[in-house]
Amino acid sequence: MQAANGNFGVHGGVPNENPRTTWWLSDDAIKTFGAHTIKFGGNFAHQYSNNLTTWPAAANINFSGQFTGYANADFLLGEASSLFQGAAQYTKMVGVQFALYAEDQYRPTPKLTVTAGVRWDPDWAPTAINGGVGFAPGQQSQRFPTAPVGVIYPGDKGLNSTLRQSSNTYFEPRVSVAYAATPTTVFRAGFGLFDASLFGAFYNHTTGIAPTDPSYNLSATANNPISFANPWASFGATGGKDPFTPLTLLPQPNLPANQAIFLTPMSIGAIFSPNFKLPVTQTWNASLEKQMTQTVALHLAYVGSQTYHQSTIVDLNPGIFANGSQRTTYTNFSNITETNDEGTSSYHALQLGATVHGYHGLTVDSHFTWSKMMDLSDSGNTAWHGGLGDPFSSPADRRFNYGVSGTNIPLAWVSSAVYTTPKLSTQNFLLKTVGGSWEISGIGTLQSGYPFSIWGGNGGDSSGSLQWGDRADSVSGQSFGVRQGSKPQWLAHYFNTAAFAPNNPGTFGNSGRNLLKGPGMDTWDVSLMKNFPFRERYNVQFRWEMYNALNHPNFGLPDTTVTDPNFGQINSIGAINPRVMQAALKLSF
Numbered sequence: 001m002q003a004a005n006g007n008f009g010v011h012g013g014v015p016n017e018n019p020r021t022t023w024w025l026s027d028d029a030i031k032t033f034g035a036h037t038i039k040f041g042g043n044f045a046h047q048y049s050n051n052l053t054t055w056p057a058a059a060n061i062n063f064s065g066q067f068t069g070y071a072n073a074d075f076l077l078g079e080a081s082s083l084f085q086g087a088a089q090y091t092k093m094v095g096v097q098f099a100l101y102a103e104d105q106y107r108p109t110p111k112l113t114v115t116a117g118v119r120w121d122p123d124w125a126p127t128a129i130n131g132g133v134g135f136a137p138g139q140q141s142q143r144f145p146t147a148p149v150g151v152i153y154p155g156d157k158g159l160n161s162t163l164r165q166s167s168n169t170y171f172e173p174r175v176s177v178a179y180a181a182t183p184t185t186v187f188r189a190g191f192g193l194f195d196a197s198l199f200g201a202f203y204n205h206t207t208g209i210a211p212t213d214p215s216y217n218l219s220a221t222a223n224n225p226i227s228f229a230n231p232w233a234s235f236g237a238t239g240g241k242d243p244f245t246p247l248t249l250l251p252q253p254n255l256p257a258n259q260a261i262f263l264t265p266m267s268i269g270a271i272f273s274p275n276f277k278l279p280v281t282q283t284w285n286a287s288l289e290k291q292m293t294q295t296v297a298l299h300l301a302y303v304g305s306q307t308y309h310q311s312t313i314v315d316l317n318p319g320i321f322a323n324g325s326q327r328t329t330y331t332n333f334s335n336i337t338e339t340n341d342e343g344t345s346s347y348h349a350l351q352l353g354a355t356v357h358g359y360h361g362l363t364v365d366s367h368f369t370w371s372k373m374m375d376l377s378d379s380g381n382t383a384w385h386g387g388l389g390d391p392f393s394s395p396a397d398r399r400f401n402y403g404v405s406g407t408n409i410p411l412a413w414v415s416s417a418v419y420t421t422p423k424l425s426t427q428n429f430l431l432k433t434v435g436g437s438w439e440i441s442g443i444g445t446l447q448s449g450y451p452f453s454i455w456g457g458n459g460g461d462s463s464g465s466l467q468w469g470d471r472a473d474s475v476s477g478q479s480f481g482v483r484q485g486s487k488p489q490w491l492a493h494y495f496n497t498a499a500f501a502p503n504n505p506g507t508f509g510n511s512g513r514n515l516l517k518g519p520g521m522d523t524w525d526v527s528l529m530k531n532f533p534f535r536e537r538y539n540v541q542f543r544w545e546m547y548n549a550l551n552h553p554n555f556g557l558p559d560t561t562v563t564d565p566n567f568g569q570i571n572s573i574g575a576i577n578p579r580v581m582q583a584a585l586k587l588s589f
Helices: 071-077 200-206 431-436 486-490
Strands: 015-024 030-035 037-054 060-062 081-085 089-109 111-119 171-182 187-195 213-218 266-272 279-293 296-315 319-322 325-328 333-359 362-375 412-420 439-447 521-534 538-547 578-588
Touching: 037 200, 200 266, 213 319, 296 362
Parallel strands: 266 333
Antiparallel strands: 015 037, 030 037, 037 089, 060 081, 081 213, 089 111, 111 171, 171 187, 187 279, 279 296, 296 333, 319 325, 333 362, 362 412, 412 439, 439 521, 521 538, 538 578
């Protein structure tokens, strides 16, 4: 059997997260000096968070049919092909947050208001009570002398109990201008810097690492299945014994630090880069608002932002493809998953809006956005490693991953309307009660489809990097041909599959990230509601609701793997289900 230590990602189990935060907020201090209004204050937070999960304590056992040719038969014989199990993971963090701010609101004229301020928001990294690790190539841990060279623990040189550095350098200026050109026309603009603190999930996989929370991955060989009755019997590293106590699922025996057991290749599920910084976003906007009539208003705006030091995921030990063979840089490790701060993203949007309020019982809000978002990755949180939090496909070339964001929706139009029928207050009691004051409301959404990439061959690993994110090669002279012909035609061939080919061994593919867009969304939700009050303190409400009222089909993404037999086909619906209707009566008293 083969074994490895470490955390291999979330395959099952739900963490029991019990964050507790005690806040104390100071009252704003306000002083007025002529046209200036000065505000200053601060806040303080004492935080601690407990995160307990039984994953991966419940063993993940697989029967593949490796021995009989049928998975069910292997199960009945008790001959497993693999087993993955680890200790229950417990993460506890304790820390404080502190900030100060000052603001000056200046009104040189009744029409013009200028507001400027600054916020000091230091990042004091919380203490990870139950450990965690770092990675320093060539350094031997003094805390655990038997650990593979390179992995270090709090107390070793270069790593303390916060697992990442703190910083007092976050000074964030903000400024805004509001100018009332006329009583019905207002211009606004603003600029500001904002940092993003890390929430507890970023620390999830800092535990689950040997020797405090080891996990084991057992694989059967051709002639030696894993016994379902006693899977540890032939596992020499633990002396053929279950390494976990049955009740606490903690490692046993409790060996001294200089006798701690490490199995290689060792997996490191999450570390922070040595000079990790918090993400900082600079955002700016300008808008024009016009009151057309007493009931109609229009809105026009441009919104932009740029984020740097964005959290991203990098495997420091990718596979290396050379001369037709594959290896890793650090042979004593499998993955070394690092959260670093190299990500960037940008967002630009034109926003149009119209609002109608109180027009003969009708209220309408309609908003259109034309935007574009670019980034390096869709998420940099190792808690979702293998999902949105995938590491860079090409760790040595981070810019390879830069492209259209997975959440980019270029065109989006959302409108809502509420109409209340007349009360019929002058009619007789029956007609007024039954026919008056019905409320009809609806929300309509039209938007572009989500972007997607075209994935390469060999399960996305023809490059041999072990990141499983290779993209296909683009074929010269072939157009993408997205959504051509009738609906049956583009469902069967959403794009021109001849425009892509499997990437060559040792390469990452040359097609762009998220270069195509899936089918758009078209849905309308409608509701009809009526209240029937009686005897002053009672009310019966009738409600009838329809989701996707027009039953418009909304399709999912096509098969995007270039070597799949269904490549380019759409075989599923998207997030919007076919029409769903429901009716209800509610009694209130």
